[in-house]
Amino acid sequence: MIRSRTERIALASSTVVLLIFVLAPTVMIMAASVNRSATLTFPPRGLTLDWYGAAVSTLLSGDFGGAQQSLTVSLVVALTSAALASLVGFPAAYALVRLRFPGRRVLEVLVSLPLVFPAVSFGIGLLILLSRLAVDLPYGRLILADTILAIPFVVRNVSASLAGLSRSLEEAAWTLGASRAYAFRKIVLPLARPGLISGLFLAFIVAFNEFTVAFFLYSPKAQPFSIWIFQRTEAAFDTSLTAIGTIVLGFNLLLLWGVQRFGTGGGSWSRTAATKPHQNARAN
């Protein structure tokens, strides 16, 4: 790489400025959470951990509009949605990468649809649809929405993993007498694992933090945590919310780190799902 010093300095400094911009709100929340002043000031005036004490007691109590219940709702909904999205996303990704079949192009488009579908339209539309069908499922509708929103993340990551491994491995196993199911379990599944892990984690993060669609679909019976945070912010902002925010963002960061460490890196969610079926794929 032939690069002048000026160029390196220009690129590196613009990167630093951009990272400051990207991390600004997170850093602000963290700074406010240890600020002794109860009003939002930056830089902090004096340090304290009092807000964390308040945050923990809020999260563990049933008061404050049901923080604990909301947290439980979000965990249940996010875990179920991530599991469902992986269950239906994995076979779809396998089909997209490995097989030729009528409707493959339609599937490709469908899989990208949740990424661009306006969240407001989805929320209101699903609300209308379910009320017309007279379905009243406080948890079910949240899980349905979050599963749909999480499917692209699973499919993209799994197909990125599958596209990278050669089909001949699977074929060699068949030739050597392995059944399809055995070859799938012993060859495809282990090799697709990084993509599956990334997909699961990202699906969980998406479902756990989802706000706009939940804003239209939540009910007193099932109020997700992001709605709870929103209502607390609107009602009366209190500084212990910044401590809760730091805990939530820390939890998110931990999950993203997990994606990097155990998965494919997560960046591949944005890579094309339009991978061609492998060269050797036969339409027999």
Next chain:
Amino acid sequence: MFAPAGMLLALPAVLFLAVLICVAAIMLRISFDRYTGASGEQSAWTLQNWSRLVTDQTYLRSLLLTLRLTVATSVLAVLLAFPLALFSRTAGSRTRATISIAMLLPLLANLVMQIVGWMVVFSPRGPLSFLPFRVAFTEASVLIVLVHHTMPFAYFAIDAALQNVPRSLEEAAATLGAGRLVVLRRVLFPLALPGVLSGSILVFAGTFSAFVIPILVGGYRIPVLGVLVQAAMDESNWPMSATIASALTLIALVLLGGYQKVVLRLAAQPPSEAFGR
């Protein structure tokens, strides 16, 4: 493997995703219903809501505001993401992973909490308090947060496109006497163009229908289309609400069509092909 196996494997996912189609269809149907004031709506086939959307001052102004914000956000997101992608292209794997986590954060971490963080930034005693004008609850503050939230789309798309460019191309251009700026303009930028396009389409889609950010950051003072969907719903004007929501969905579908085209071309095009132009 015989052909229908793929269809069978894809079926569960398709069933879930088909819900989106049903949602779009039912909203489109309701957008033709008649709103009869307090008594609610009446099943009909009228174009009154759609004609209101394109003639009523409130909606026209909102459309202009939304377009302005969306175009500005897309341009800024690409301008900011491009140098970052150029940097991470040659960075070590550890730096790349750090940048990747940092970029996933605004996209995926709790949005409400991040908006609270931005409120600290914009607050009268925040780090921007030295500015001679107020930022909080202005169009500018909404723009900043929209760029922050959608820039990762642009970054990951441009980064993916640049990943496919072999370094030897740059070196060859340099050997043939091209300066760095020429390499950037004639080699890297054209090859990153599909990424720039697909990234800005995703940014555009994410911004055009924005709802939470304009409401919370703009303090209900920045009435973009997404906000008006809910405003109409609050007045129990479901047909109007469904009309705006359908318009947003139709725009998203057009964008998806464009996205698919760009992505397919990106997947089909070996790096050397673009070089021969």
